[in-house]
Amino acid sequence: MSNPSGAPPVPAIILFGSPGSGKGTQAKLLGRCVNGPHVSTGDMLRSHIETGDNIGRESQGLLKAGKLVPDELVNGLVEQRLSDPDSRAGVILDGYPRTLNQARVLMGLLAARGFRPAVVYLVVDYEKIVRRLSGRRQCPVCGTLYSLKTNPPKVPGICDLDGATLITREDDRESVIRQRLSEYESLTRPLLDYFRQTGVPVFETSGAGATPEQISARICGDLKSSGVIAGNAEVEAQASVTP
Numbered sequence: 583m584s585n586p587s588g589a590p591p592v593p594a595i596i597l598f599g600s601p602g603s604g605k606g607t608q609a610k611l612l613g614r615c616v617n618g619p620h621v622s623t624g625d626m627l628r629s630h631i632e633t634g635d636n637i638g639r640e641s642q643g644l645l646k647a648g649k650l651v652p653d654e655l656v657n658g659l660v661e662q663r664l665s666d667p668d669s670r671a672g673v674i675l676d677g678y679p680r681t682l683n684q685a686r687v688l689m690g691l692l693a694a695r696g697f698r699p700a701v702v703y704l705v706v707d708y709e710k711i712v713r714r715l716s717g718r719r720q721c722p723v724c725g726t727l728y729s730l731k732t733n734p735p736k737v738p739g740i741c742d743l744d745g746a747t748l749i750t751r752e753d754d755r756e757s758v759i760r761q762r763l764s765e766y767e768s769l770t771r772p773l774l775d776y777f778r779q780t781g782v783p784v785f786e787t788s789g790a791g792a793t794p795e796q797i798s799a800r801i802c803g804d805l806k807s808s809g810v811i812a813g814n815a816e817v818e819a820q821a822s823v824t825p
Contacts, residue, residue, distance in 0.1 A: 591698035599704035618672030
């Protein structure tokens, strides 16, 4: 999709957020502001795996072997998704890019299609994430999740529904959570530096003491005031342009 002369650039919001930051929630809420789809590379790969097509079989084989899906495959999925009609007014990219190579390819794809990129980085207190996630318990029988702080079982350690003894999931153990956060930090920092160096606006937003809706409204306001997102009339005009 090329950007016609005189038409406002189409926003491409690149969303970063550590495990437990509420990134998935924000991706959905921001869809109202950006007026475009939530594009998750993880969801796309899972869809191909469920379908059982060539991409799905290749991806599943790599993941089962503990290997990463190659950049070329993921880049191709994103390139195709950016060309879909529902991306005309804007997109929210979630889980992509993950590497500097992907980031460089993405910048080329966005420039060729008239997108205006912006990064939204959800800044969170890692200690709060550790406390919240490590305080989760799950019923091994029915799968019900409990929070020891906000949604505890009626009887400590026992599922309300079937009386089974609750367990701590492996990925909710404190040591695992801290490792995931450390890996995320080392992965994300070079990408944020790259986008800043290439002139892409980066909006860091803290969610401390705010509801998801309030955080989304704050982000939307920042994007509009900076000119990343056009006014409603401009968005409607851009959405009506045939690619």
